[in-house]
Amino acid sequence: MTGRDRRTPERTAREALEMHLVQALTRCESIAVRDHLQAALRYCRELPPTPLVECPVCGRVGLPERIQVHDCSEDTGRD
Numbered sequence: 001m002t003g004r005d006r007r008t009p010e011r012t013a014r015e016a017l018e019m020h021l022v023q024a025l026t027r028c029e030s031i032a033v034r035d036h037l038q039a040a041l042r043y044c045r046e047l048p049p050t051p052l053v054e055c056p057v058c059g060r061v062g063l064p065e066r067i068q069v070h071d072c073s074e075d076t077g078r079d
């Protein structure tokens with residue numbers, strides 16, 4: 001059984017958080033814990049989208065985790 005796409009490691013922190021909460025929910029054996037996990041998941045999905053940041057070097061705009069690792073030299077065209 002496969003189905004995991006490992007070609008997209010650039011998961012956002014929020015997507016990772018949601019994934020871990022879902023995983024925890026599937027393994028949780030306590031009703032009290034499950035309630036907390038479901039609440040956490042609900043709040044996680046209500047969070048506002050991650051604000052985009054601008055690279056101070058090349059001016060590219062994107063998710064903070066993408067901007068941190070991007071290559072300023074692969075410029076798509078500046079003005």
Ligand SMILES: [Zn+2]
Binds near residue numbers: 055060
């Ligand atoms: Zn840059």
